[in-house]
Amino acid sequence: MAENETQDQAPAGRRHDAVAIPEYVYPYRSGIVGGLIGGAVMALVGALSAPLIQHSVWFPLNLVAAAVMPLQKSGLDQFMLDTFIVGLVIHIAMSVLFGLLFALLLPTLPGHPLVWSVVIGAIMWFVALRLALPILNRLMAEYIQPVSFIVAHVGYTLTLGWWVSRYEKVKVGGN
Numbered sequence: 001m002a003e004n005e006t007q008d009q010a011p012a013g014r015r016h017d018a019v020a021i022p023e024y025v026y027p028y029r030s031g032i033v034g035g036l037i038g039g040a041v042m043a044l045v046g047a048l049s050a051p052l053i054q055h056s057v058w059f060p061l062n063l064v065a066a067a068v069m070p071l072q073k074s075g076l077d078q079f080m081l082d083t084f085i086v087g088l089v090i091h092i093a094m095s096v097l098f099g100l101l102f103a104l105l106l107p108t109l110p111g112h113p114l115v116w117s118v119v120i121g122a123i124m125w126f127v128a129l130r131l132a133l134p135i136l137n138r139l140m141a142e143y144i145q146p147v148s149f150i151v152a153h154v155g156y157t158l159t160l161g162w163w164v165s166r167y168e169k170v171k172v173g174g175n
Contacts, residue, residue: 022107024169028100034163035099038156039091045155049148060152061087063144067137076143098124099160106164117161118154125153 046060056077063076065087075083102113102120109116129149133141 031103039095121157
């Protein structure tokens with residue numbers, strides 16, 4: 001920074017107290033909308049793959065709801081309105097949250113968003129399957145099919161990366 005330039009006046013792209021601020025970022029709405037569309041793709045993959053593993057289309061969403069609801073294995077293939085609503089709210093919230101985090105993180109990473117969507121998707125799948133689910137949702141950890149789970153995550157992250165990459169980056173501060 002110049003001697004007469006304060007930290008608040010420093011242009012984007014410069015270091016602020018050892019934190020690099022990107023000069024250009026993806027609009028946050030690109031991550032939010034991309035997360036919603038990716039979440040829809042993920043839900044579609046889950047619903048279409050459930051019958052292939054001898055379960056109903058409600059099985060994946062009921063497993064999501066099992067994170068906060070006391071469900072038994074015997075009820076996972078049934079449609080239950082309360083479970084449907086809870087599972088849907090959790091799924092949408094997580095889809096939007098991860099989409100927004102992706103858009104926030106991208107400007108700090110080199111390369112194309114589709115490349116990072118694959119890398120981040122693999123990390124998300126591993127963390128969810130091996131670390132988070134056994135703690136947060138034991139029923140899902142027990143009954144999830146890893147192949148359909150990874151296909152659903154790849155569908156989500158590729159859709160998210162594709163959607164975000166369609167947007168032009170914007171200058172921080174709008175100037």
